[in-house]
Amino acid sequence: MNGQAGQRRDTRPPSKRPYHHGNLRAELIEASFDVLAEHGLSEFSVAKAARAVGVSTASPYRHFADRDHLLAAVAAQAALELADRIGIDVASAGSDPGERFAVTAGTYVRYVADRGAGVNVIFSSPLTRLDQTELSDAGRQLISLLLDLAEHAGNAPRTQQALLLLERHIVTAHGYVTLYRDGFFASRNATVETIAERATQASRALLRGGTVAMLTPHV
């Protein structure tokens, strides 16, 4: 058994690669979402994304300067996709402003569970420092969309209070999906849907609890 007998097939592990044609840049971004969804940001690598597309590990560097620039493109697209999904879910949420806001917590949980990229990627320090206008613009639009919903949801549409409400809303939804992916809810047999629903209920509770003025803890 010195070696698998009588086969010349497959003798060249990845040799004679079939040469890739097409829009590699877009395919790498899409494959990166798959890697993020399966492995998470901490185990993301350019090599994994390249293998998922079926190209050599050198090819991505023709389209992205380095790992962070690929991630920045992914993050920008994530912000756009997330805004899209929010728009869809809000449209189905009825007319109550509080409910239109709260359901976006569920949207967020489902999106991050599905695609692996949330505000931790979209607003992560290393990526923000790249000064990629595509990413910062998409991030701003996402926050603007959510802030608008928060302003209508809060009884007092003051920007300061809406910002605080939005902060708690994002933090809670992100905490839910992050801990879900880390296995924190593994004891109870939790699904993405149940976690999304619980995040939405937490957002409703936050809204009911109201926002005390931010500037008066020590003033």
Add this chain to the structure above:
Amino acid sequence: MNGQAGQRRDTRPPSKRPYHHGNLRAELIEASFDVLAEHGLSEFSVAKAARAVGVSTASPYRHFADRDHLLAAVAAQAALELADRIGIDVASAGSDPGERFAVTAGTYVRYVADRGAGVNVIFSSPLTRLDQTELSDAGRQLISLLLDLAEHAGNAPRTQQALLLLERHIVTAHGYVTLYRDGFFASRNATVETIAERATQASRALLRGGTVAMLTPHV
């Protein structure tokens, strides 16, 4: 200024290591906290912990079977330390049950910012699967302590509602400190203290918002 003058120290990069004496196991755990606090779980490595102590990268394997077993020991100690800090902060929080519960959100934020290990480590899937009784016991005690505070804080001390309140509380505190470490609050000049205070305020809002029965999402 070719280099700090007059030193023969450091001439041998890591050669002739001074041979370590003492309680290496405990020192490795302590060094692991430093690594977690500085680099986070995703960049934790046995090699970094070993270098922080000043021993060879092989030495840790005399005390821990593999990377996960070292992390499990760290996680168990984190649960004990966190419970200690919670006891201290609750004792200073006065007599109002809601306030005694809410302040632990700030405790959690400060602890994870300081030590780098929170419920994502203490209850992480790979570590839970090791079936280390030291870790699972410490984790249970931590939850038990917090659940007791939640039961007193909620107007209805039903266990189901207290569990839901506690879940939201942990998720929110964890979301705050996680996103803080990821740079999400970098635009505003946020400190650990301000984030801890905001997490506590969010917990107060959750408590005010109350817990609707889990099984009546549309009632």
Add this chain to the structure above:
DNA sequence: GTCTATAAATAGATAGAC
């Protein structure tokens, strides 16, 4: 633009000297 090949880091883990 994609390939093959390679260099330099870093990490997990083991073997064997002391």
Add this chain to the structure above:
DNA sequence: GTCTATCTATTTATAGAC
């Protein structure tokens, strides 16, 4: 129990052929 040395694997990134 700690060391030095080593092996394997993975990744980032570059060089040069096609």
